[in-house]
Amino acid sequence: MSMSFDQAIAPVTAQDFFDHSFEKKHLVIRRGQADYYSSLLSSSDIDWAVSTLGLSVPEVNVVQADREITAADFAYGSGFVDPVAVNQLFAEGATVIMSNLQERLPKLAMFCRELEKVFSARVQTNIYMTPANSQGFKAHYDGHDVLVLQVEGTKEWRIYDTPVHLPLEEQAFNPHDVPIGELTDSFVLEPGDMIYVPRGLTHDAVSTDQTSLHITTGLMMRSWADVMVEAVRMLALNDADFREGLPPGYANDGFDSTGAEAKFARLLGKLSSATLDPVLNEFREDFIATRLPRAHGQLTQMARLDRLGPNSVMGARPTLIYRLTDVPAKGDQPDSIALSCQGTVITLPAHARTSLEFAISTPRFTMADMPDDLDEAGKAVLLRRLVREGLVHFIE
Structure with a gap:
C-alpha cells in the first residue's frame, strides 16, 4: 500500500x-503520530540500500555543513559507493543523502506517482x-x-526570507550572491510531522539529540514561462518572421536598434495569436x-493469464x-x-471504450461488473x- 497526497x-x-x-x-503539519510515514521508509531501508544495491555517485552523497567531503572520501574511482566509508563518515557526523531512491524502492515510487x-x-x-546534533547544509x-516528511528522529528547522520568489533554474541559490535574511520562524519536526517549503524560501535544518531521517519530495513543476517559450516555438514553425536572424x-x-525594436514589437503582436491548448497538449x-511503468510483480501476473475467468478479481494498477x-x-x-499510458499508446476498437475506461479506473472488479458493451x-x-x-x- 502507498500513501496518497491527501493522506x-x-x-x-x-x-x-x-x-x-x-x-x-x-x-507545518504536526500530528503526534510517530509512525505516520513509517510505511514509506525506515533507517533499515537506507542501511539495506547503501550496503547491498551497488549504488554510485550521485545516487549517494555525503555532506557536512562545516566540513568539505568529496566523492573520493566515500566512493571508488569507478564511482561506486564504498558502504563502509559511507557509514564511517555518518558516524563522524556527516549526512547521507540518497537521490531518486524512488527508482529503487517500489513504495517510494508509488508515493511519487x-x-x-x-x-x-x-x-x-x-x-x-543525519546523525544527532549535526547539519548537512547551511542555509539555502x-x-x-x-x-518534507519526517520519518524518524527529530530535526530543528529555521526559516528565513525569500530573496527570490519562485526562482527559475538559472536563479539557483548562490551563497555569495544571496543574502540569508532575518530568521522568520523556527520549529522542531518530530516523527510523523511534515513541512511544505515553496521554492525560493531560505531554510536550514539541524538534527537534535537523535538521528534524523526524512524524505524530501521534490515537485518539478512546469512554469508559465515554459508555456510562453513553447508558444513562441510553435509559432516559429509556421511563421518565418520568427525564424529570421538577428540584425x-x-x-x-x-x-x-531602431529597426530591431520595430521588429520585436511586430513579433509581440503576433504572439497574441498563440493559443494555449496546443501547448498544454504538448506538455500533457x-x-x-x-x-515509466510501475508494475510490481508483473512476471507473476503474466503467469496467471491462463487462469483468467469470469470470477477472477481484477483491479486497475494504482496511480495510473x-x-x-x-x-x-x-x-x-x-x-x-x-x-496513452506508461510510455506507450494502445489502440482499441471504439466500441470498447466504456469497458476500457472502467477497467483502468476501477480498483476492484470481476467481469460481471464490467459494462455490457463487450460480451464475455x-x-x-x-x-x-x-x-x-x-x-x-x-x-485474488
Whole structure:
C-alpha cells in the first residue's frame, strides 16, 4: 500500500493547501503520530540500500555543513559507493543523502506517482539521514517546491526570507550572491510531522539529540514561462518572421536598434495569436509518455493469464496516469480509441471504450461488473491485453 497526497498532508485538505500555501508560504503539519510515514521508509531501508544495491555517485552523497567531503572520501574511482566509508563518515557526523531512491524502492515510487497524478509534474525524492546534533547544509533555498516528511528522529528547522520568489533554474541559490535574511520562524519536526517549503524560501535544518531521517519530495513543476517559450516555438514553425536572424552587428558598440525594436514589437503582436491548448497538449503528452511503468510483480501476473475467468478479481494498477483519445475513422480503418499510458499508446476498437475506461479506473472488479458493451469473450480479450501491458492486475 502507498500513501496518497491527501493522506500525506492530512488533516489539511488539498483545497486548503492549494488556496493558502502552494507557492505562497511554508506549511507545518504536526500530528503526534510517530509512525505516520513509517510505511514509506525506515533507517533499515537506507542501511539495506547503501550496503547491498551497488549504488554510485550521485545516487549517494555525503555532506557536512562545516566540513568539505568529496566523492573520493566515500566512493571508488569507478564511482561506486564504498558502504563502509559511507557509514564511517555518518558516524563522524556527516549526512547521507540518497537521490531518486524512488527508482529503487517500489513504495517510494508509488508515493511519487500518487503526487504526480495530483500535480501533473515529475516528482522525485531525496532522502536525508543525519546523525544527532549535526547539519548537512547551511542555509539555502531550493529551485523546486518540496514536501518534507519526517520519518524518524527529530530535526530543528529555521526559516528565513525569500530573496527570490519562485526562482527559475538559472536563479539557483548562490551563497555569495544571496543574502540569508532575518530568521522568520523556527520549529522542531518530530516523527510523523511534515513541512511544505515553496521554492525560493531560505531554510536550514539541524538534527537534535537523535538521528534524523526524512524524505524530501521534490515537485518539478512546469512554469508559465515554459508555456510562453513553447508558444513562441510553435509559432516559429509556421511563421518565418520568427525564424529570421538577428540584425548583423547587433553586438557591436553603437548599433542602431531602431529597426530591431520595430521588429520585436511586430513579433509581440503576433504572439497574441498563440493559443494555449496546443501547448498544454504538448506538455500533457510529454508528461504522460515519460511516466515509466510501475508494475510490481508483473512476471507473476503474466503467469496467471491462463487462469483468467469470469470470477477472477481484477483491479486497475494504482496511480495510473493516462489519456483517452477518440480516433475517427480514416480510409478503411474504423473508429478507434487510443490509450496513452506508461510510455506507450494502445489502440482499441471504439466500441470498447466504456469497458476500457472502467477497467483502468476501477480498483476492484470481476467481469460481471464490467459494462455490457463487450460480451464475455471480448472482456476476456481486453483484460488479457491490459494485464500484459501492466495496466490491470489480478487481486485474488
